[in-house]
Amino acid sequence: MQKPKPTSTDQLDTIPDTSSPAYAKANPVMRAFDSFASLVTRWAGSPFAFGFAVTSIVVWVATGPIFHYSDGWQLVINTGTTIITFLMVFLIQQSQNKDSVALHLKLNELLATHRTASNQLIGIEDASEEELRRLAAAYLRLASEGSTRGGAARSPACEVEVEGASDKDAR
Structure with missing residues (x-):
């Protein structure tokens, strides 16, 4: 017996099935990740997040003399910023992918409805x-x-x- 071919919500094959809106709605992990990524990227772009980052750097610099500017002291900021940057890349990319798909859909709508557009x-x-x-x-x-x-x-x-x-x- 043949398996029915899974239907894709993306007939242009521009969105991987795992990123399609239908998959995200049906999959609780994708739904949770989408919500989490949206929340974090909105927070990361806020003045509060910038203030928190500046405060963290000021505290780190101020503790330099206490720790005699040791290798461990430097390692704290290097490791922290590396981990945060690494994780933020994935969260921001997910939000960027979602925004890009939405933008393409809006442009496709304009193209499809304008009679002289190709x-x-x-x-x-x-x-x-x-x-x-x-x-x-x-x-x-x-x-x-x-x-x-x-x-x-x-x-x-x-x-x-x-x-x-x-x-x-x-x-």
């Missing part, structure tokens, strides 16, 4: 670096022409072949 740009974030460079060059050429084309003008996205664009349009 739908080929939906999902363009999956294009290769070379394809993005060719598309950017086409837009630069359009801007340097300085001509005002009518509403029926073709988008530079139509002129640049993006690998897999026809596959995405078919979905």
Whole structure:
């Protein structure tokens, strides 16, 4: 008996299934991590967190003479900042991924609803670096022409072949 193929909430394959909103809602660990990451990144960007960091450094510097600026004294700040930085990278990246997906969805909505926009740009974030460079060059050429084309003008996205664009349009 064949297993049914799992359905993905991401038809463009731009979001790994484990990061999809449906997975995050269904998985309590992902839901907890998402909440925790959002809370920590909001707190880390607050004036209170900055004040706490400055206070920690001032206290550490002030204790320098007490510990005779020893290697252990230096190790405390080095180890603490390294651990905090290491953990914050993952928390901030999770929040950045979520924000990036939301931004792409908003832009996709604008592209999909604007009648003269090229739908080929939906999902363009999956294009290769070379394809993005060719598309950017086409837009630069359009801007340097300085001509005002009518509403029926073709988008530079139509002129640049993006690998897999026809596959995405078919979905």
